[in-house]
Amino acid sequence: MKIDALSLFPAMFDSVMNASMMWKAQDRGLLTFCAHDIRDYAADKHRQVDDTPYGGGGGMILKPDVLVRAIEAVRPSTATPVILLSPQGRLLTHPVAAELAQLPQLVLVCGHYEGVDERVRQLAVTDEISIGDYVLTGGELAALVLIDAVVRLIPGVLGAEGAADRDSHADGLLEGAHYTRPHTYRGLAVPAILTSGHHAEVARWRRRQALLRTWLRRPELLKSAPLTEDDREWLEALAGRQLPTVASSPDP
Numbered sequence: 001m002k003i004d005a006l007s008l009f010p011a012m013f014d015s016v017m018n019a020s021m022m023w024k025a026q027d028r029g030l031l032t033f034c035a036h037d038i039r040d041y042a043a044d045k046h047r048q049v050d051d052t053p054y055g056g057g058g059g060m061i062l063k064p065d066v067l068v069r070a071i072e073a074v075r076p077s078t079a080t081p082v083i084l085l086s087p088q089g090r091l092l093t094h095p096v097a098a099e100l101a102q103l104p105q106l107v108l109v110c111g112h113y114e115g116v117d118e119r120v121r122q123l124a125v126t127d128e129i130s131i132g133d134y135v136l137t138g139g140e141l142a143a144l145v146l147i148d149a150v151v152r153l154i155p156g157v158l159g160a161e162g163a164a165d166r167d168s169h170a171d172g173l174l175e176g177a178h179y180t181r182p183h184t185y186r187g188l189a190v191p192a193i194l195t196s197g198h199h200a201e202v203a204r205w206r207r208r209q210a211l212l213r214t215w216l217r218r219p220e221l222l223k224s225a226p227l228t229e230d231d232r233e234w235l236e237a238l239a240g241r242q243l244p245t246v247a248s249s250p251d252p
């Protein structure tokens with residue numbers, strides 16, 4: 001996959017893109033990433049990229065001529081999606097990340113200040129994505145969140161085959177509890193089932209932990225998650241039980 005990000009602060013991408021999985025994805029040749037400085041596409045001698053809004057009001061607006069020129073310079077063809085990061089976009093969810101992970105190339109546009117001139121949306125943006133219902137200072141952090149969520153789904157990026165399949169949200173549920181050594185820490189022992197050696201029982205316990213956690217924390221997800229008959233029976237049994245709070249989710 002190739003990702004081009006357009007930003008007024010391209011250095012913001014450096015630390016994240018040069019560490020951990022995002023670096024490995026590039027090192028393995030699975031991702032080519034480039035952060036471009038929007039200011040390089042300004043035409044005047046002051047390299048002006050923004051201006052005051054028509055009609056008054058505060059803040060600065062990114063100029064359409066500069067931003068459209070930048071987008072057209074990095075977009076290889078009109079088939080390549082151009083995604084504007086903005087709090088007004090569709091929400092980034094696992095299905096959206098999985099959809100984007102299928103594509104060969106993305107252009108990400110990071111706004112700053114009050115926003116971008118509306119004609120940029122009309123002329124050059126094909127999609128608009130938000131990472132949540134809050135407002136960031138600029139689109140860079142949102143673009144990094146999107147890149148991480150998408151790139152880890154590209155086959156070969158995560159070491160263990162299928163690791164992304166087990167993530168929270170990948171199957172419509174939150175992941176259950178995980179444990180590692182030591183066996184007992186500050187009086188809290190690992191659930192006995194995990195040391196039993198019964199693989200089928202462990203798998204069933206994990207599934208039920210995922211169902212339990214989803215039921216406690218994000219019950220609305222259960223409406224659209226693909227559930228088996230066994231899952232449904234377990235959830236019905238849970239519904240009839242007195243359950244502790246999220247903070248001390250039990251070992252059912």
Ligand code: ADE
Nearest residue numbers: 085086087130131136142
């Ligand atoms: N830019 C500013 N706020 C944002 C958000 N919530 N999501 C995506 N881009 C943004």
